[in-house]
Amino acid sequence: MTYATLINFIKKQKSYLCVGLDSDENKIPVFLQKNTNAIIDFNKAIIDATADFCVAYKINTAFYEAYGTKGWEIIEKTLEFIPKTHFKIADAKRGDIGNTSDKYAQTFFETFNFDAVTVAPYMGEDSVMPFLKYKNKWVILLALTSNQGSKDFQQLTLENGQKVFEKVLETSQNWGNENNLMYVIGATNPLELKQIREKYPKHFFLVPGVGAQGGDLNEVSKAALNDNVGLFINASRSILYASNQEDFAEKAKKEAQKMQKEMEKWILTP
Amino acid sequence: MTYATLINFIKKQKSYLCVGLDSDENKIPVFLQKNTNAIIDFNKAIIDATADFCVAYKINTAFYEAYGTKGWEIIEKTLEFIPKTHFKIADAKRGDIGNTSDKYAQTFFETFNFDAVTVAPYMGEDSVMPFLKYKNKWVILLALTSNQGSKDFQQLTLENGQKVFEKVLETSQNWGNENNLMYVIGATNPLELKQIREKYPKHFFLVPGVGAQGGDLNEVSKAALNDNVGLFINASRSILYASNQEDFAEKAKKEAQKMQKEMEKWILTP
Numbered sequence: 001m002t003y004a005t006l007i008n009f010i011k012k013q014k015s016y017l018c019v020g021l022d023s024d025e026n027k028i029p030v031f032l033q034k035n036t037n038a039i040i041d042f043n044k045a046i047i048d049a050t051a052d053f054c055v056a057y058k059i060n061t062a063f064y065e066a067y068g069t070k071g072w073e074i075i076e077k078t079l080e081f082i083p084k085t086h087f088k089i090a091d092a093k094r095g096d097i098g099n100t101s102d103k104y105a106q107t108f109f110e111t112f113n114f115d116a117v118t119v120a121p122y123m124g125e126d127s128v129m130p131f132l133k134y135k136n137k138w139v140i141l142l143a144l145t146s147n148q149g150s151k152d153f154q155q156l157t158l159e160n161g162q163k164v165f166e167k168v169l170e171t172s173q174n175w176g177n178e179n180n181l182m183y184v185i186g187a188t189n190p191l192e193l194k195q196i197r198e199k200y201p202k203h204f205f206l207v208p209g210v211g212a213q214g215g216d217l218n219e220v221s222k223a224a225l226n227d228n229v230g231l232f233i234n235a236s237r238s239i240l241y242a243s244n245q246e247d248f249a250e251k252a253k254k255e256a257q258k259m260q261k262e263m264e265k266w267i268l269t270p
Numbered sequence: 271m272t273y274a275t276l277i278n279f280i281k282k283q284k285s286y287l288c289v290g291l292d293s294d295e296n297k298i299p300v301f302l303q304k305n306t307n308a309i310i311d312f313n314k315a316i317i318d319a320t321a322d323f324c325v326a327y328k329i330n331t332a333f334y335e336a337y338g339t340k341g342w343e344i345i346e347k348t349l350e351f352i353p354k355t356h357f358k359i360a361d362a363k364r365g366d367i368g369n370t371s372d373k374y375a376q377t378f379f380e381t382f383n384f385d386a387v388t389v390a391p392y393m394g395e396d397s398v399m400p401f402l403k404y405k406n407k408w409v410i411l412l413a414l415t416s417n418q419g420s421k422d423f424q425q426l427t428l429e430n431g432q433k434v435f436e437k438v439l440e441t442s443q444n445w446g447n448e449n450n451l452m453y454v455i456g457a458t459n460p461l462e463l464k465q466i467r468e469k470y471p472k473h474f475f476l477v478p479g480v481g482a483q484g485g486d487l488n489e490v491s492k493a494a495l496n497d498n499v500g501l502f503i504n505a506s507r508s509i510l511y512a513s514n515q516e517d518f519a520e521k522a523k524k525e526a527q528k529m530q531k532e533m534e535k536w537i538l539t540p
Binding site: 024063065066067068069071076091094095096098099100101103104106107110111112121124125127128142145146148149151153154156157158159161164168171 | 292294332337365367372374390395412415417422431434
């Protein structure tokens with residue numbers, strides 16, 4: 001998907017919501033758990049209920065790999081349910097030496113038709129470049145994550161005064177541009193988010209941590225929106241598990257709609 | 271597998287060779303490529319040919335994921351061919367927020383019965399701990415990798431004078447110990463390898479980069495062996511593709527045997 005197509009869709013939907021399909025057999029409604037296709041049925045119901053209010057779906061590969069071979073079949077099926085209009089993210093956090101990253105890129109961009117994949121930066125340039133070779137596909141590079149452990153290495157200060165995640169942002173500017181490279185920036189510190197946006201005004205940010213992890217939609221929007229929106233706010237658990245009863249899809253829809261209504265205000269009056 | 275079992279097996283085999291199954295449909299012998307089970311047949315032949323000379327197999331998940339669902343079936347089958355005596359590594363380079371790393375740990379330690387998984391440190395403590403909860407299972411944490419891109423972030427100097435990878439080694443000492451935590455340390459700089467070994471005398475190191483990537487077996491052994499061997503040297507392409515003819519398994523065996531013979535000298539006279 002091109003930058004222009006993505007922006008147009010976001011403006012049409014009046015939403016920058018990404019629904020994270022971290023679908024967990026133990027957390028979906030009990031009545032569904034009896035079904036052998038439980039996760040497939042659950043994902044279909046969630047996608048049908050939320051598609052009008054979001055612009056992207058993020059499949060967290062860990063939740064599917066845990067089922068082994070069957071899990072990858074569920075990913076395949078789930079991708080078929082997602083409307084062609086929507087941006088499809090493999091939240092896979094891959095990254096390895098060049099010839100191996102080549103294979104991961106092939107996995108997510110060819111074998112499965114994702115638009116984007118999250119990539120971990122630790123192994124540097126040659127671990128990321130294979131993903132950037134694909135036309136109209138995207139790398140979403142981990143810069144500053146929303147978890148406690150982001151303090152351990154990402155937040156360390158280098159001898160030149162930069163933090164490690166700031167160096168990741170700076171160095172990766174040489175690898176791609178706003179047409180093929182986005183960043184994961186956690187929602188846990190709106191001030192930091194604002195400073196990063198000021199320095200990198202054009203790139204899309206994928207912001208996790210709103211909802212179950214405590215980040216606030218309006219604070220994030222205020223800090224990180226740019227002239228072209230340039231933002232996905234991801235919500236997973238708060239939408240998927242809005243109810244664990246038969247009304248789960250209806251409740252998921254309401255939660256997604258509520259977030260879209262908040263976002264609409266920011267798109268109309270940025 | 272426990273530390274003691276692993277050491278005993280290494281001493282029995284007189285080998286610390288890890289065979290990396292980075293099996294690529296485009297590189298295996300042409301006569302095999304016609305077969306629909308080409309990779310399965312190839313892996314079986316390689317395992318049968320090399321099992322007497324190595325102590326571990328490393329499955330690089332990228333090469334299998336590229337086939338989609340079928341790829342995970344190949345991983346399942348391949349694991350069945352590996353003798354119970356051998357240490358089984360998922361070279362997956364995973365790592366995510368806690369509830370997601372939980373799922374990856376479940377994938378590799380429960381759904382598939384690997385002994386160890388490679389983990390990327392960028393997201394910090396809570397991204398690694400879920401893997402360390404499993405008894406007799408191992409994390410192999412990326413510290414210093416063998417690729418060019420290791421310079422981009424791993425080799426940066428922090429304000430306290432430490433390099434980023436040194437901080438990863440130091441901080442992770444609080445997360446696990448030599449009974450559940452190993453490190454990936456690239457073979458490209460034996461002096462650095464020696465210094466790391468002096469600082470961390472007990473932990474196992476998984477050393478890639480010998481063979482196709484240019485590292486030298488004897489230099490690595492001299493620098494990194496400890497009193498309990500404490501070392502896996504990985505070879506992938508140099509063994510897998512020793513020949514692309516019908517004699518590929520025989521040539522793979524010879525290459526593995528040659529490496530084992532070199533290793534035997536180091537185990538007998540460390």
